[in-house]
Amino acid sequence: MQRDIAIVAQAQVMTDSLDIPRERMLFDLVKGLFDKVGITRHDIDGFVLNSNDFEVGHTIANVFEDTPCGAYMKDETHVEADGMWAAQYTTMRLLSGNYDTALVVGNSSGASTFRPYLVMDYQLNPTYDRQLGILNELSTAALQARAYMAKYGAEEDDFNEIAARLLRNAALNPYAVRSKADATAGDVLASDYLYEPLRQLACYPFTDGACAMILASGKRAKELTDKPVWIKGMGNSVDTYYVGERDLATSKSARMAGERAYKLAGISNPAKQIDVAEVSAKFAYQEPIISEALGLFKEGSAGKVASKGLADLGGSMPVCPSGGGLGAYVFTANGLVRVAECVRQLKGEAGEAQVSGAKTALAHSQDGFCAQHNGVMVLSTEEG
Template sequence: MDSAAIVGMGMTAIEKNKTGDNFADMAWEAVNLALADAGMSIDDIDNVVTTSNDFWDGRTISCMAVSDASGARDKNVSCVEGDGTFGAFYGLTRILSGAYGTTLVTAHSKGSESVSSLITNAAFDPIYERAIGMDMISACAMQANAYQHRTGTTARQLARVSVKNHGNARHNPKAQLPMAITVDDVLASEMICDPLHKLDCSPVSDGCCALIIAGRDRVGCGTKPPVWIRGAAFCTDAYHLGDRDLSRAAALTRAARKAFAMAGITDPSGQVHVAELYDAFTYQELMWLEAMGLCADGQAGKLVEAGAFDIGGRLPVNPSGGLLSGHPVIAAGLIRMAEVVRQLRGEAGGAQVRNPTVGVAQGVNGLCGQSHCVWILGT
């Protein structure tokens, strides 16, 4: 599938608290950076897709706060609720339908204005589960325990993910938490919910990202080399946690297989050169790698200890620093796509992977990775 490409990208810096910016300010910045990156004006954009969430924005019809700032005046505009990768997927379908030549996709979040425990508690079943008081962190702690029990992955191996990603963030001027830390530092940090220490968890963050997708006949409108969309797929698992094997990510496996098949990739671990994955917690990077077939089941912990996923390793994973170094919730997956674009263009500076031509980006919706969206991008 090579009839659409990403021709422009822009993102704000990811920060703990953008006190001087509202939702529209962030969208305006990201959109104008994307337009400048593509060498286009808003008149070159046929339609707009905004990605937001009423709960995280604290208002109904949350797309209204950013539509104008996203350049939607006199254009067809739609809103997708959830992670930015799903918004981009909808934007891609609009291109592939033949109805539009270019689509601008935005995704924003201000975690600093939210109470994540209340918001994610509301994701649970209101009759049987919500009153227990669980939230995303406690649910993911359950999943981390299940994953570690099944695979034998150790706490030190989880901590190595944090060390790697915070270290990678030192090369990313947009990252929120660039740090030089050790495995012992991670294990000595506050226990948030067993087995997750504070440095096993992503931070509260504000940020926005914008991408411009163009059909083949409009790719020439951009000034940067196009990054082609080789494959894209999403899949959703059961809603109730008890209806799933939490130690595995079956929906991600199915989505990845579909996306790799579209891209003609038969050996993901050998044919993918860079991966930007949704590492809201350290265990997730390892679990998602295995579920996608980027390494053998149960082996990701050993491989991260051996340096296989470092910037100079066999398969660099989250060279940008990932979500552990900055996690604006709704924008997170779209940022993963933008970071792969930077890598494939050779624009990642000190985080640049050597000669990548194929990259994978992933986004997540729902509790414990209920839904996954996978993108295969290439030059």
């Protein structure tokens, strides 16, 4: 990258039932972050906000977010897609050299204002997909899960094992809204099917919340924190919109997003060089598709990864020590939360979920049906 850029600090808030206005949630979160870092809103020269009009319930969702985030009369812009795109956009603004200290904030109150599955319905193509009323977020997910199972001989139980691990990890994450410290695949099996083979506990919980992060140029970052988290590489890739034009069992766009980020970060063997990964999966079955595409595990290895505990906290390639999208899924901000969780890991602030000695982390994000659009950021404790 042309200029060293680092993440200075992060803050998160999540709930399954928001009882304060969204504006208050954002004010408390962002002001708290400024106070923690010891700066004021006037130290920020670029604000990037991230939210979804549908979920918030009015268009140009950011108009009510600006002043709670401290952006009154400041340089502000908005990203409607997943929060990682906001983080990547913020990084690019810093790379331009025109900004030195930036704030990115992603949020959603979708769980309390609007059923997130419905939001996805309105992402469907109105002239074909919506006409028959067959495709929706859950049916497309079930189709994708089934495609992976058929291609690699995976079983529903493999996905239930993944879900159980994520729910156990979520119990170590203070921000998670759903968790179970002793979760087993049997617990997941005992939950109802939403669409076969998707068990309720293997699907994301509706979550309200926000994530804020301060990014800065290298020099500025070192003034603001003893532990900057350096952005080493980033990439994204978008597949064709229509799920009927894709190989659902694999994710070419996740692979390409990863390759672009790895190239910038100088990563040639991700499974070896990455110490911890935070993958955006809305459903347990998505985790193997994505982490395999990112080169963290061998293709079609979901069963083996689960039975050998390779993705566990103490495994060879810990995935989502935070519990990922099954512990909390703030629609829109989820990819940003994955970055924030990598920051917690690399700063050594992940508590009981800490991957010891983590130096390089991968954050992944997705957007669209069956993860049409994928983004990756590679972060490191080491400068340069």
